[in-house]
Amino acid sequence: TEEVLNCIGCGAQIQTEDKDAPGYVQPSTLKKYLEDDSKELLCKRCFRLRNYNEITDVNIDDDEFLKLLDSISSKKGLIVNVIDIFDYEGSVIPGLQRFVGDKNILVVGNKLDLLPHSVNQNKLLNWIQQKSKENGIKSVDQIMVSAEKGTNIDKLMELIEKYRHGQDVYVVGTTNTGKSTLINKIISENSDIKDLITTSRFPGTTLDRIDIPLDDGHFLIDTPGIIHKYQLAHYLNEQELKAVTPKKQLHPSTFQLRDGQTIFVAGLARFDFLDEKSNVIFYVNQGLLLHRTKTINADEFYQKHLGELLNPPYDVTEFPKLKKEEFTSHQKSDIVIYGLGWVTIPANCKVRVFVPEGVSVSIRDAII
Ligand code: GDP
Structure with missing residues (x-):
């Protein structure tokens, strides 16, 4: 039977399979330890903490x-x-x-x-x-x-x-x-x-x-x-996540929209405007494409351009379908798309929002 080894720092069971899980050590480190167990065995996380004063998440x-x-x-x-x-x-x-x-x-x-x-x-x-x-x-x-x-x-x-x-x-x-x-x-x-x-x-x-x-x-x-599992991040690979996650202060992108117009936030979300002409302000990562189109063509447009013009996602094979939700604002409000940002709409305004299934959307009083 194999002996169970534990990290002397955190007590986690030592393993060499999953870098992001507790107790990980490189196979070569484990081999060295097994050859000479007079040394202390620390998992990668505790090793970094002890030597570099740096926490890594598991x-x-x-x-x-x-x-x-x-x-x-x-x-x-x-x-x-x-x-x-x-x-x-x-x-x-x-x-x-x-x-x-x-x-x-x-x-x-x-x-x-x-x-x-x-x-x-x-x-x-x-x-x-x-x-x-x-x-x-x-x-x-x-x-x-x-x-x-x-x-x-x-x-x-x-x-x-x-x-x-x-x-x-x-x-x-x-x-x-x-x-x-x-x-x-x-x-x-x-x-x-x-x-x-x-x-x-x-x-x-x-x-x-x-x-x-x-x-x-x-x-x-x-x-x-x-x-x-409700994180948008859950549906994106590392490269896609990079494109979505803001690194710098958000800047407003304002669109004047009227009934029958749609804005795509890359291939990640869709925003249909269902009301009279108004200014709508998007707060998302700066590099992300905001593309205006006619609502009547939006379904077809999405199918045709997802993963290409509408990217991220770059890899569409496992990307979930968009599901829709409607909101009506009573005062100036933000439609919050978790993990992506928010859209500020005026009072008494009706909108339809599409996000990947599993991702949440909600409405709050505008914070700006
Ligand atoms: P953990 O998984 O919760 O331990 O998160 P990390 O500390 O690894 O951070 C996750 C991501 O968020 C990394 O890309 C960080 O650079 C970023 N991050 C962490 N703190 C801040 C912050 O205060 N501002 C910004 N803009 N990004 C942050």
């Missing part, structure tokens, strides 16, 4: 994640839930509150740097709070940060101090929300942590988690990212 599925949450349900502490403000629906963890019991949840909306300056941040925070409520999450507070630019990280640390009541902090989030970037930022901005992290490790835990020491004997704990 992914686990819903079941494993729930087990992980269950294992902390009886412990005290603060939950920091990182979400992507461009993809709330893709970032929310259903049932989170139920699984973490009465622990406080602090919701952190990441990627603030992508929002245009004219955004009313309070409105967006209110929206995040309302969305949390709809998902059963009783957030004690919410804050928006940019992990990449370092914006509001100090304020976040203050909130964490305020709400953790001297207990551990568990950072949870779905993949791609920027959880690793955020934790790396926290590590790099806190020199005490940086010194500690290379030396003090907690071997023998069975959780696939990384413990970052705080200054009072408690820890900031990075949990693996959970994969979410």
Whole structure:
């Protein structure tokens, strides 16, 4: 029988098959260890953390994640839930509150740097709070940060101090929300942590988690990212995802539309205008094609040009069919296509939106 090996850093079972799963080591590393087991065996993630002070994300599925949450349900502490403000629906963890019991949840909306300056941040925070409520999450507070630019990280640390009541902090989030970037930022901005992290490790835990020491004997704990099937990202390959994900601040693209006109957002979404002449503003990644056509020809146009003029997707074989949904605005509103961006429409306006099956769309009060 084969011996089960565990990483001495995080306790994950060592494996050489899946780079993105816990416990991965390169086959050559494992071979070296088996030849000379006087050395320490660290998974790739712990190795990078120890040697480069850098967190890399590993992914686990819903079941494993729930087990992980269950294992902390009886412990005290603060939950920091990182979400992507461009993809709330893709970032929310259903049932989170139920699984973490009465622990406080602090919701952190990441990627603030992508929002245009004219955004009313309070409105967006209110929206995040309302969305949390709809998902059963009783957030004690919410804050928006940019992990990449370092914006509001100090304020976040203050909130964490305020709400953790001297207990551990568990950072949870779905993949791609920027959880690793955020934790790396926290590590790099806190020199005490940086010194500690290379030396003090907690071997023998069975959780696939990384413990970052705080200054009072408690820890900031990075949990693996959970994969979410509602993310647009789920339907795109790496290259397509690159084309969709904004890297820079979003700029408005305004169209004057009337009844019978359609805008394609590349091959990813379709927007039919069903009302009198109005200005409609698209907020999506700058390189993405916005193509106007007549609604009457739109079906045929899509079939003919998907994967070509209308790209991404580049690979259409596994791309889901578009499904439609209609919205009527009572006040100036945003139609939010999760993972892609949003479209601002005036009050009392009717529109039809098509998105890949499985991707969510919703309407909110305009944030600009
Ligand atoms: P994780 O899977 O949640 O750990 O996410 P990562 O930290 O790997 O980040 C996912 C993607 O989001 C990467 O492409 C990051 O560059 C990007 N990202 C992370 N934080 C920010 C941010 O504050 N602003 C922007 N624009 N992108 C970010």
